[in-house]
Amino acid sequence: MPTEPQSKTPRGLLSRLECRLFEYRKAVLWLLALFTVVMGWFALQLRMDAGFEKQLPIGHEYIDTFSTYRDDLLGANRLIVVVRARDGDIWSSDGLRRLYDVTQTVTYLPFVQRASVLSLWTPNAFVNEITEEGFRADPLVPGTVTPEHLGAEEISAIAHSTAQGGFVGTLVSRDQRSAMVSAELKEFDADGKRLDYMAFNRLLESELRQRFEDAAFEIQIIGFAKQVGDIAEGAVSVLEFCLLALLLTGLAVYWYCHSIRLTLLALGCSLASLIWQFGSLRLLGFGLDPLAVLVPFLVFAIGVSHGVQQINFIVREIALGKSTYDAARASFSGLLIPGVLALVTAFVSFITLWLIPIPMVRELAITASLGVGYKIITNLLMLPLVASMLTLGADYAQIAERSRQQRAHWLRGVAGLAQWSRARWVLTVAALLLGVAVWQSHGRVVGSLQAGAPELRSEARFNQDALAIASGYDIGLDWLSVVFEQDVGGCEQVALGQYQDRFVWAMQGVPGVLSVQSFSTAMRQYNEGYNEGNPKMNVVPVDPLNYSALANEVARKPGLMRADCSMTAAHLFLADHKAATISTVIDAVKAFRAEHSAAGIRIRLASGNAGVLAAVNEEVEKSELPMLLYVYAAIALLVFLVYRDWRAVLTCCLPLTIGTFIGYWFMKELQIGLTIATLPVMVLAVGVGVDYAFYIYNRLQLHLSHGQPIVKAAEHALLEVGVATIFTAITLAIGVATWAFSELQFQADMGLLLAFMFIVNMVMAMTVLPAFAVLLERIAPRRTPLRVSDALLH
Template sequence: MSIDAFINRFEILIFRHRAFVLTLFVLLTAFFVQQASHIKLDAAFTKNIPLNHTYMKTYLKHQENFGGANNILVSVCAADGDIFSEGFFTTLEEVHNKLFFIPGVDRTQVKSLFSPSTRFVEIVEGGFAGGPVIPSDFKPNERGLNKVKGNIEKAGIVGSMVASDYSCSLLRASLLDINPQTGEKLDTLAIAKQLEEDLRTTYEKDGVSVHIIGFAKMVGDVANGAMGVVLFFAIAIAITAVMVYFFCKSKILTLLPIACSLIAVVWQMGALSTLGFGLDPMSILIPFLVFAIGVSHGVQMINAVGKNVAKGFTSKEAAQMSFRALLVPGGVALLSDTVGFITLLSIDIGIIRELAITASLGVALIILTNLVLLPVLVSYVNMAKRAPSENEAATKKYDALWLNMSKLATKGPATTVLIIVAILYLVGFYFSQGMKIGDLHAGASALHEDSRYNQDTFLITDRYTINVDYMSVIVESTENACTDYRIMDTISQFQWKMENVPGVQSAVSLASVAKVVNAGYNEGNLKWRTLPRNQQTLVQSIARVPSSSGLLNSDCSVMPVILFTEDHKAETIDRIVAEVKAAAAEFNTDDITFKLASGPVGVMAATNEAVAEAQTPMMLYVYGAVILLCLISFKSVRATFVVVLPLYVVSTLAQWLMTMLDIGLTVSTLPVIALGVGIGVDYGIYILSTMSQQLRSGVAVKDAYLAALKERGSAVLLTGITLAVGVSTWFFSALKFQVDMGILLTFMFLVNMLAAIMVIPALATFLWKEKK
């Protein structure tokens, strides 16, 4: 059966049973509304990391012994700059106890001044003496506070657990993947809410401030900011309604495409809930994009129906003709969007895969709501009175505009356009090579610099000498390797190399601690701050280092080297990772292996590498899918080339824009390029589908382009501007990643639209020869 025969049969089936079709849509909408009411925001640390990456396999393998990167840091600060007061220590103890008993917190990994594992050691005449920094009989009076202050200094935790100026004290905790009380996956957003309410709100008073950072808290703040998306959604609907009404001059024709697009969003939410998915705060923008894409295709349908009614057809006849004319180009455009989004599944990061499922599902549903439901609804509207009516002056105005634009399909202007495009491409390609992978700014890149979370991050970074950014290089060896001088000396040499890498603030390992302990056994003489070669002496030096320190496991076969970095910017991480790999290649033997990586910076390194590795394959998959569908639709290599080339140029220019605006390629921005390509192809398909019909009939390229402009030009311009204006409202978002996405999508929507109406006819001028 030919495509035309299939479309005819499908058209007859749909429009002969319009009532049944509407009833079916009503029932499905009611079902999906009920399902959508159960959808929840869902965030998890593991969704944001590439679990199958080599670094992450090492991270997960040793997570139980050394904790993970899903940590919480709580800094309790005294407003007067001095923590040694009864009120402060009473509050600090209460914060410790509250944090300790929050469900989902790994209690073995809670570290604070009140943790029994926080101990001091001092050299005395008979050897060593020590104990917990805060003794069991501690009372927060003058005597007790002075004793604790002395213990803090003996423990050497000033700058790590206590601020360098004694104004704050830090608590650390790791989060589990499973809530031990329920046995279910840990609810990260619930943890964030509990941290805010039970810690900050409860204890931030009476001269005490509480500052909280960590993945869970960051995601919680992102989720709170994402609530503003609802406002942006409402603004976008209002802007879209105004633009569509300006286009069709009819309230009912304005309402229908918007209503059908909203139905697609409801179906999307309901389908996600039915499939067992939640909505991640980082992908909460996708429903808006689905709505925008739906409206753009809805406007094409309304435009086609209006023009058919203006030719004297009834509403039903006009709807049927428009359905028949737009089913293939509209279906191919939406399938291109869908397949383009599905290609994101190739990226081994959970959040991107969820985004791919969410976006592709929503766009696939638009095929039903805006290419089937919308024309059926329009067929019931009395278009005789409501059809867009253009007076003669307006018609002449548009005809003059289209006539001037059609000159782009002549050799002179076409040559100029192509030269400009070539220059832009070459400049864009050159500068796009400077695009960085990963975060380019301090703090959490998803939030603005002045956000509470980032301000807390900066405070903790400023008050403590040990940075919150660190990477653990896991050293794997044989059992009891820490008693082997050769192994420990290799770790020491590796650590020394890393400490001299630009970007590494400091480093610590069992080897460096053993040197300090050895000096302690020799009256603290710095000359003895070295690794003892004698095995018994070496055992004596490490015996006082417990496994809870995070510097060794129970059988001493794994000993991490912890690198505290100056920041987590992409260039810093790349430099450190390269140096670690070079040093590992130098020091690795059959007995000892240095492996990347654990800690927050280790996770970022793995994520950055996964993004870098996925960038090229993702683009190949996206363009491969678009090319294949265009070949199927147009059955022409040159038509496919004409549609795809402008998309590629715009993608390159978008990467140049990212370089110019200092936007890194991250988990948040990587999908935007695919989204821009998937949505941008729509303009070209609609323009070229009309041109192709004319060209096959022997019409000259200029006349074919003029016919396409008269048929589709106003709708393409409207949808491009509407989409761009809608996402441009994101510039005012409380979320930095939404601002970045808004900038990139606004650029891609507008420039892809301009490329479709300017570059496509210029290319066609040279690829289609005029028939005499």
């Protein structure tokens, strides 16, 4: 064990804390080890947890409408299963029998609302026929026909009724090769048990795909439940790539410090905080959402960054002749302030995610904040305490000193950028780059830029199924339900039908709208039917008694109205759920509502899955700027409180600002939308960028306090921590860049975005920060020598 050093009487709170911790280091480490074991037990019980309700923004106008009328409208949590004949069409005894079996299976799946199941075989699918006696509604498949007795005559009659009833393009594809079964899902069953999306996805595969798909028929399945299930299945690859990143990071850290023990120490401390994080989530009753599965490993990356800085400090001190014990103590006291400053800033950054009133995002904010908070203990306290227990001999000190000199040699060129003759060119380029990045980041999209599930690859089975279904049916798989409210008992108020008719006419020409189903269009159809099919009667009736009678007929069709006519709906089926498509349609509805008002009638947005996505996109867009302002305000406040210098605030924030806008530009070029999955990554990038700036500026302030001129202080700061900063950025970038090969598209996108942001923030911190510090010193030179706290001088 290393000999306890004879040090001077400690001064200041930090010195007293250092003495107490290292005096009782064994007891502290035993407590931390015990805590890790306990939290590891709970971490093993953590499970994936997805939920439709967790993605609904709290208090949003659209979600209020969705919640109010969720039992009266087409549900947003919808399951669609398509039976497709590989050869020929669906009109065969085998095809219709297969459709019947699938319909029965879907009907009796858990969490399916049985009354909502719709296919050719369900009683709620009927054809409206105009006869001499008037209007008649018959089931598409007569009750006398059974799957076991399907002859050519019965099949022909069903096909004729399907075409006559207008179900080609809705229940049967336009090419007649497939037929659809749709159903609404409940989040909770009668016993209050919550839908497990991962288990339900496995049930869909076993009970539908594996059971009914063969050489003759293909089974296609889409819907929120299937999408989340596939994402969760793909999330297994997240662990594989994170392990690969861990391995690459370990190899790089070993190359950097040439010590297996120090390498395992850096990785082990970061893993300890990950265990604590998972255990805390389990204790809080949370699971790990598939869309947030990357966040813990992103926080792990922050831990590695701080661990490398600690090891860099320890190795440098050993190379200068100190014992491992003394080097560990120096590392603790020298990096505690900038480390806590950086981690608290990252903590505040993640906490700002709570501003977005989406339960999943708020759960993610807690997840990330816990991880960052634990880093303060594991990387700034545990790591130097464990390091002090190690023994590294003189040979290692000589190797470390030789490596330090070699690295300092090639880094002197970078450190030379702090000279004013070069710094002004750095600042000129930085200013131009900031201007271009700000300009190019305009027009970035909030929401999805892909037609299918953006979290999955375009070649994924879900997206292929979605593309095939969308191309074969007239009704889009994405729809926006617009609600029209009036006073209860208004079934004789013809003004509502006529007003909605004008709305439907206006919406049919909006780009992205494929078709419209509404109360008013149903009224037109019924009015024509009851008048012997006269095309002139394809209008909303103006006679109140006739209008009321037809409203009672329309009420038989689910999803269009309430029986008392207090609510009627118009369903706008969209070409896709891209952010541009949804926003265009939403704007068109709002414009109509503003320009065409009607007394006693209120238009409410919006239900349907597009309504939910619109609400999420609006909340993300509304929260983005306040979040960034809060983050930068927190950074500025913390930096000023620690350094008591306005120059420090500007110097640390400018590189971060440039890096943020370059990141937005990168997202736009790669067509990565700002979503609830990508927003935390941008917040993380800010956190890591702050780390680089704080560690460099901390050493800069220290050398200034020793009386060095600004140029020399900047050069020495870069020589001391520049290698660790560059090494950390490159190592982490290489690690996350491997995610580009993941089967999850959003993991691949996040890997590229993070790798890019790690490098950009490192370059900004290494070049713009010292150059800007030199500029500020020239513009506003200090009148008195710089004084810093004992903490920074220690």
